[in-house]
Amino acid sequence: MAAITHQQLQLGDVEFHVAQCGEGEPVLLLHGFPELWYSWRHQMQAIADSGRRAIAPDLRGFGGSSAPEAVEAYDIEALTGDLAALLDALEIEQAVVVGHDWGSDLAWKFALLHPDRVSAVVGISVPYVPRAPAEPTKLMREYIGEDFYIVWIQQPGVADAALSADVRRTLATREVWNAEWAARHDEPPTPPWMSEEDLQLYVDEFTRTGFTGGLNWYRNLDRSWAYLEQFEGRTIDQPALFITGSRDPVRAFMPHEAMTGSVTDLRDVVIIEGAGHWVQQECPDEVDAALLGFLGSLDAAR
Numbered sequence: 001m002a003a004i005t006h007q008q009l010q011l012g013d014v015e016f017h018v019a020q021c022g023e024g025e026p027v028l029l030l031h032g033f034p035e036l037w038y039s040w041r042h043q044m045q046a047i048a049d050s051g052r053r054a055i056a057p058d059l060r061g062f063g064g065s066s067a068p069e070a071v072e073a074y075d076i077e078a079l080t081g082d083l084a085a086l087l088d089a090l091e092i093e094q095a096v097v098v099g100h101d102w103g104s105d106l107a108w109k110f111a112l113l114h115p116d117r118v119s120a121v122v123g124i125s126v127p128y129v130p131r132a133p134a135e136p137t138k139l140m141r142e143y144i145g146e147d148f149y150i151v152w153i154q155q156p157g158v159a160d161a162a163l164s165a166d167v168r169r170t171l172a173t174r175e176v177w178n179a180e181w182a183a184r185h186d187e188p189p190t191p192p193w194m195s196e197e198d199l200q201l202y203v204d205e206f207t208r209t210g211f212t213g214g215l216n217w218y219r220n221l222d223r224s225w226a227y228l229e230q231f232e233g234r235t236i237d238q239p240a241l242f243i244t245g246s247r248d249p250v251r252a253f254m255p256h257e258a259m260t261g262s263v264t265d266l267r268d269v270v271i272i273e274g275a276g277h278w279v280q281q282e283c284p285d286e287v288d289a290a291l292l293g294f295l296g297s298l299d300a301a302r
Contacts, residue, residue, distance in 0.1 A: 002021050002022045002045065002048035002049070003021070004019050004020070004021045004041075004044060005019070005020050005021070006018070006019050006020075007020075008064065009086065009089050009090075011082060011085040011086060011089060012085060013066075013068075014060060014065065014066040014068065014082065015065060015066045016057050016058065016060075016065045016066070016082070016086060017037070017057065017058040017063055017064025017065050018037075018055060018056070018057045018058075018086070018090075019037045019038075019044070019055075019056045019057070020053065020054065020055050020056070021044040021045065021047070021048040021053075021054045021056075022044075022047060022048025022049070022051070022052055022053045022054055023048075023051075023052075023053050024051045024052040024053050025051075025052045025053065025096065025295075026052070026053045026055055026087075026090070026092050026094075026095040026096070027047050027052050027053065027054050027055065027095065027096045027097075027098060027295070028055050028056075028057075028083070028086075028087070028095040028096070028097045028098065029043060029044070029054060029055065029056040029098050029099075029103075030057075030059060030083075030097065030098065030099035030100070030103030030104070030106050030107050031056070031058075031059060031062070031099075031100060031101070031102075031103045032099075032100045032101020032102045032103045032104070032125070032126075033062075033101060033102050033214040033215075033217065034163075034170070034171060034202070034206060034211060034214055035062070035100075035101070035103075035202075036058055036062055036063045036201075036202065036205055037056040037057060037058050037063065038198075038201060038202070039100065039278075039280065039281060040054070040056045040280065042280065042281065042284030042287075042288065043098075043280060043284065043287065043288060043291065044056060046284075046288040046291070046292060047291075047292075050292050050295065050296075052295065055086075055090065055095070057086060059079070059082070059102075059103065059106070060073075060074060060078065060079060060082055060213065061074060061212075061213020061214050061216060061217065062209070062213055062214060063205050063209065067209060067212070067213035071156065071216050071219050071220070072220065072223060073216070074213070074216040074217050074219070074220045075220040075223045075224045075227060076106075076109050076113070076220070076224035076227055076228065077224075077227050079106055079109075079217075080106065080109055080110045080113045080114060083097075083106070083110050083114070083117070084110075084114050084117055087117055093117070094116070094117055094118065094119040095117070095118065095119065096118075096119055096120045096121070096122070096295065096298075097110055097111065097118050097120075097121050097122070098121075098122040098124070098291065099121075099122070099123060099124065099126075100124040100125055100126075100279075100280055101124075101125055101126055101277070102126070102214075102217050103124075104123040104124050104125055104126035104127075105126050105128075107121050107122070107123055108121060108123055108127075108128035108236060108263075109228075111236045111238050111240075112128075112231060112234060112236050113231065115236075115237070115238065118238050119238065119239075119298075120238050120239040120240065120241075120294075120295075120298055121236065121238050121239075121240050121241075122240070122241045122242075122243065122291060122294065123240070123241075123242050123243070124242075124243045124244065124279060124280060124287070125243075125244050125245070125248055125250055125277055125279060126250060126254060127242055127244075127254055127255070127256045127258055127259050128236060128258070128259050128262055128263050129254060129258045129259075130258070130262045131225065131228050131229070131231075131232060132225060135221075135222040135225055135226075136221040136222060136225055137150070137151060137154060137221055137222055138222075144253070147178050147179060147180065148178070149176050149177050149178045150218055150221070152177070152178045152179055153177075153215055153218045153219070154218065154219055156219065159177065159182075159211070159215055160210065160211055160212045160215055162177070162181075162182035163177065163211040163215075164206075164210050164211060165182075166185075167203050167206050167207045168199070168203050169185075169186065169187065169188060170206075170211075171199060171202050171203060171206065172188040172189065172190055172191060172199060173186075173188045174188065174191065174276075175188075176249070191278070193278060193281045193282040194281065235261075235262055235263070235264050236262060236263045236264065237264050237265055238265065239265050239267055239294075239298060240263050240265055240266045240267060241266075241267055241268055241269075241270070241290065241291075241294040242256050242259070242266065242268070242269045242270070243269075243270045243272065243279065243280075243287060243290050243291070244256065244269075244270070244271055244272070244275075244279065245271070245272050245274070245275025245276050245277065245279040245282065245283070246271050246272065246273045246274060246275060247274060247275060247276045248275070248276055248277045248279065249276075249277060250277060256269050267294065267297065268290075268294070270290040272286045272287070272290075
């Protein structure tokens with residue numbers, strides 16, 4: 001088995017913790033919320049075993065990476081800029097970029113804003129969604145309601161305190177965080193796709209860092225929406241793959257069909273039966289097979 005190595009890299013005014021495994025073609029793995037590089041532990045080994053180099057950072061606001069205090073430090077310009085700076089620091093011209101949850105949104109946007117740095121893109125759970133006709137939080141309030149979790153998160157300090165009140169409960173729950181969830185007290189079991197040691201690693205890190213860094217990604221939806229106006233009409237043209245679980249609740253309000261016409265080379269949509277939102281941890285073998293099959297097809301086409 002290839003060893004996972006860790007290093008700290010200074011990227012401008014932010015410091016990044018980066019885990020790596022293997023050698024060869026670089027595959028950049030972007031985690032979601034509330035996660036860490038560790039959410040890719042299964043895929044990193046599979047990628048390394050295939051003769052490639054897995055690179056999994058703690059993203060801005062998470063784990064061993066910097067968490068700037070300013071809310072506006074987490075807009076899409078800053079987040080995609082981090083990835084370009086990371087590739088520069090690692091002396092990598094192009095990488096296959098794979099993301100899950102918020103990391104999936106970031107992977108799509110990195111391919112959109114920095115197309116020369118992305119050779120192919122894989123989104124997991126969250127498809128690419130073209131720029132909305134109005135500010136996203138305004139539309140969510142109007143069409144989904146004030147109790148929608150993303151709307152609830154917008155008020156600085158509220159969700160931060162609720163999620164930090166019982167870190168283990170926050171990370172173990174299979175419910176959506178909102179005001180109603182925050183008002184209750186329960187003790188959910190460890191998710192079946194995690195060991196007690198896995199969960200404790202997350203609990204220790206988020207107890208240390210809190211959740212504000214990750215929550216600030218949500219608080220930049222409208223700011224990022226305004227920034228992306230200049231890229232209106234641009235398409236994502238790299239070879240692409242989308243993976244999701246049949247039970248992922250995100251499918252209800254972000255269907256993969258939204259990518260039609262905007263992701264011009266979508267090679268496949270893989271729906272893993274029985275999997276929920278945390279698909280690469282719930283069904284690692286199936287995700288590994290889909291990912292490596294896609295990577296292999298790229299090699300064959302070269």
